[in-house]
Amino acid sequence: MMYVLDPTRMGIMSEISDKDIQIMYTEGIVFKVIVVGDAEVGKTSLVRQHTKAKFDNEYQTTVGVNIAKETIEIDDKKISLLIWDIAGQVQFYMLHKVYFNGANGIIYVFDQTRPSTLANLKQNWFRKISEYGVSKVPAVLIGNKSDLKPKVIKPTAQTMAKTLGEIPYYETSAKLGKHVDDAFRKLCELMLVANKL
Numbered sequence: 372m373m374y375v376l377d378p379t380r381m382g383i384m385s386e387i388s389d390k391d392i393q394i395m396y397t398e399g400i401v402f403k404v405i406v407v408g409d410a411e412v413g414k415t416s417l418v419r420q421h422t423k424a425k426f427d428n429e430y431q432t433t434v435g436v437n438i439a440k441e442t443i444e445i446d447d448k449k450i451s452l453l454i455w456d457i458a459g460q461v462q463f464y465m466l467h468k469v470y471f472n473g474a475n476g477i478i479y480v481f482d483q484t485r486p487s488t489l490a491n492l493k494q495n496w497f498r499k500i501s502e503y504g505v506s507k508v509p510a511v512l513i514g515n516k517s518d519l520k521p522k523v524i525k526p527t528a529q530t531m532a533k534t535l536g537e538i539p540y541y542e543t544s545a546k547l548g549k550h551v552d553d554a555f556r557k558l559c560e561l562m563l564v565a566n567k568l
């Protein structure tokens with residue numbers, strides 16, 4: 372089985388380098404995963420924590436997104452994840468279709484110590500995601516910074532997980548590496564099912 376990632380998923384790149392090609396044409400199952408949430412909730416820390424051991428490369432595009440590429444195995448299936456992480460101003464990327472285009476999976480992240488970051492997932496991020504037509508793809512909700520004193524109670528987060536499409540909820544600490552891999556793995560399993568692979 373070989374899937375070639377649609378280059379249009381990579382967004383608009385004015386200059387295509389060898390590295391772009393290498394990223395675009397990965398063999399096997401390739402999923403684009405986008406990480407969304409307000410500034411400072413821990414998006415980059417989660418991606419770093421998750422990919423550190425098996426890190427292939429991280430790649431900064433011309434459009435200011437970091438793409439971490441990782442291969443994981445589930446039931447003998449090799450899956451390449453291209454994890455898109457906003458590198459610059461969060462508000463700027465919310466307006467850009469390229470970030471959302473062709474996403475196979477979504478990781479919604481909020482900070483357990485800042486309730487506004489949970490509310491914004493629905494008010495801002497989910498709205499954009501619906502607008503761009505990717506609200507039906509598999510997703511997980513992450514309440515990060517579980518090592519700190521939480522200001523969001525679990526039932527509230529679980530209600531949000533329902534609102535975002537009955538998605539699983541994980542409480543993680545990117546700092547301590549708690550439950551981070553569980554969330555990524557679960558998303559992979561959901562993407563395999565959704566794509567009948």
Ligand SMILES: Nc1nc2c(ncn2[C@@H]2O[C@H](COP(=O)(O)OP(=O)(O)O)[C@@H](O)[C@H]2O)c(=O)[nH]1
Pocket residue numbers: 408409410411412413414415416417515516517518519543544545546547
């Ligand atoms: N205590 C704690 N701090 C965290 C955790 N995850 C991220 N941080 C800190 O929160 C800040 C923002 O993290 P970052 O990953 O840059 O957030 P991003 O803007 O969403 O990418 C940084 O100072 C991180 O060290 C966590 O699980 N626990």
Ligand SMILES: [Mg+2]
Pocket residue numbers: 414415416456457458
């Ligand atoms: Mg970041």
